[in-house]
Amino acid sequence: MNKNSNIYQILYSAIMVVLVGTVLAFVYMALKPKQDDNIANDKRKQILSAIHIPTMTDQQVKSTYQKYITAEMLVDEQGNVVDSTANVAFEVDMKNNVKASDRKLPVLVSKLDDGTTKYIIPVYGAGLWGPIWGYIAVGADGKTIYGANFSHESETPGLGARITDDPDFANAFSGKTLYKDGAFKCVEVMKKGQQPTNGADYIDALSGATITSRGVGNMMQQCMALYDGFFKKIQTQNANN
Amino acid sequence: MLSKKNKEALFNPLSKDNPVLVQILGICSTLAVTASMEPAIVMGISVIAVMALSNVIISLIRKSIPTTIRIIVQLVVVAALVIIVQQFLIAFDYDVSKQLSVFIGLIITNCILMGRLEAFALNNRPWPSFLDGIGNGLGYTIILVIVAAVRELFGSGSLMGFQVIPQWCYDHGYENNGLMILPPMALITVACIIWVHRARNPELMEN
Numbered sequence: 001m002n003k004n005s006n007i008y009q010i011l012y013s014a015i016m017v018v019l020v021g022t023v024l025a026f027v028y029m030a031l032k033p034k035q036d037d038n039i040a041n042d043k044r045k046q047i048l049s050a051i052h053i054p055t056m057t058d059q060q061v062k063s064t065y066q067k068y069i070t071a072e073m074l075v076d077e078q079g080n081v082v083d084s085t086a087n088v089a090f091e092v093d094m095k096n097n098v099k100a101s102d103r104k105l106p107v108l109v110s111k112l113d114d115g116t117t118k119y120i121i122p123v124y125g126a127g128l129w130g131p132i133w134g135y136i137a138v139g140a141d142g143k144t145i146y147g148a149n150f151s152h153e154s155e156t157p158g159l160g161a162r163i164t165d166d167p168d169f170a171n172a173f174s175g176k177t178l179y180k181d182g183a184f185k186c187v188e189v190m191k192k193g194q195q196p197t198n199g200a201d202y203i204d205a206l207s208g209a210t211i212t213s214r215g216v217g218n219m220m221q222q223c224m225a226l227y228d229g230f231f232k233k234i235q236t237q238n239a240n241n
Numbered sequence: 242m243l244s245k246k247n248k249e250a251l252f253n254p255l256s257k258d259n260p261v262l263v264q265i266l267g268i269c270s271t272l273a274v275t276a277s278m279e280p281a282i283v284m285g286i287s288v289i290a291v292m293a294l295s296n297v298i299i300s301l302i303r304k305s306i307p308t309t310i311r312i313i314v315q316l317v318v319v320a321a322l323v324i325i326v327q328q329f330l331i332a333f334d335y336d337v338s339k340q341l342s343v344f345i346g347l348i349i350t351n352c353i354l355m356g357r358l359e360a361f362a363l364n365n366r367p368w369p370s371f372l373d374g375i376g377n378g379l380g381y382t383i384i385l386v387i388v389a390a391v392r393e394l395f396g397s398g399s400l401m402g403f404q405v406i407p408q409w410c411y412d413h414g415y416e417n418n419g420l421m422i423l424p425p426m427a428l429i430t431v432a433c434i435i436w437v438h439r440a441r442n443p444e445l446m447e448n
Binding site: 008 | 305306318333
């Protein structure tokens with residue numbers, strides 16, 4: 001048979017593509033459960049890191065997560081709990097959640113070793129090249145940030161990727177407040193030397209990563225603002241006690 | 242099993258015919274994944290696996306490949322193997338797969354693979370092709386690890402993530418060289434290795 005005839009070439013490519021496609025589909029199906037496990041574990045690590053629980057081995061992640069995350073719920077914009085079944089906030093796909101018109105806002109409640117309660121809020125936004133997301137732990141007063149953890153899909157290594165790699169960046173959020181004199185003023189990410197005009201708390205942006213830093217600022221602003229009702233409710237409860 | 246010719250296929254790429262130093266193939270990934278040793282080693286292992294397998298597969302079907310579409314056939318084989326490696330990494334070493342994210346995909350475009358498929362696997366039997374793949378993969382990995390060791394040691398003061406430079410050095414004013422972490426230093430390090438290598442192998446020097 002002539003190897004360079006058109007029919008041979010077309011048949012050859014067709015068979016090759018079908019074969020390769022079958023093999024890839026099989027590998028994907030076989031490895032999927034293990035991959036999903038890894039991705040879920042990684043998510044748990046990110047959440048735990050927001051409440052300053054240091055990273056641990058994969059075996060410990062699940063039990064540590066169950067130990068510290070005591071409740072999960074979805075709230076509406078007025079701060080009313082609409083769903084509090086187990087794992088409900090963990091399962092939320094933030095990518096679709098931020099787009100929904102009538103958002104159910106996920107909240108993870110954690111109880112630390114010292115007995116204090118922290119509310120962990122997932123945030124999701126856009127960086128320079130792709131999505132960025134994070135987990136913000138807010139103290140029991142409903143105002144002060146206790147800790148934060150940021151991740152990204154494809155920010156530049158050494159520049160934008162430092163929102164994940166450089167612990168100083170996320171740690172700078174600790175102790176910053178979301179409220180000034182009772183009004184919602186989200187902590188901002190400002191270029192070094194600048195300050196927000198509305199008197200809000202701020203942290204320094206990463207040098208060389210202007211757009212990623214701005215993305216983190218916008219993400220915080222947009223996502224945390226929706227929780228205004230929830231935080232206000234906590235604040236009134238605290239005032240009444 | 243290991244005739245003289247096969248030995249050459251396996252061992253020449255380690256030094257005299259090194260893909261990075263002599264053939265100057267695969268420079269792009271050498272710059273990208275050598276900021277620390279762990280990703281460099283994983284990248285090296287992935288390249289060895291992909292290269293040996295793709296060499297064998299191409300060599301097995303070399304007589305049936307129509308010459309006009311041989312590059313496409315090579316690409317499909319390499320791409321499929323790379324996706325399989327990537328899926329395995331996500332399943333079994335998630336942290337490293339996150340670190341290597343883009344670079345694993347870039348194995349497909351790694352010039353060493355296409356270069357060896359074209360130059361060797363298309364004209365040789367599977368066993369020598371397999372050895373050639375292993376040899377070139379090892380040659381690549383060795384350089385990758387050397388460069389990564391230099392960069393991690395001077396850039397972060399550690400090797401394989403363990404702190405090597407003791408704290409008292411920092412207390413006395415020693416600082417990590419931030420430039421070492423950036424890609425240009427990989428190029429300079431590779432250049433220095435090529436310099437030493439050529440100096441020791443005068444027959445490789447060009448006039």
